[in-house]
Amino acid sequence: MACGVPVICSNTSSLPEVAGDAALLVDPADVRALAGAMERALTDEALRVTLRARGIEKAGRFSWEGAARKTVEVYQWVARLSEEFKH
Secondary structure, eight states: OTTSOOEEEESSTTHHHHHGGGEEEEOTTOHHHHHHHHHHHHHOHHHHHHHHHHHHHHHTTOOHHHHHHHHHHHHHHHHHHHHHHHO
8 A cells, every 4th residue: 555556455354444445345255356356456547546545645644653652552551550450
């Protein structure tokens, strides 16, 4: 996504939440659905343009720095809870 490549990904686990409308979501066990999504991505120029733009924008919301910051916040929250339960 960050490179401006249209993305096709699984519609299971956390991927739909992460990709949202910036990717074509398919059942990973459905070969026909995957093939259909690949065909759409290859033949539909308007779809490619839309997915590229949405993907770059969506990918811009994620960074290693942001992930580290949120991880530290969770650790700090757990530490505060731990201290509260000690008393």
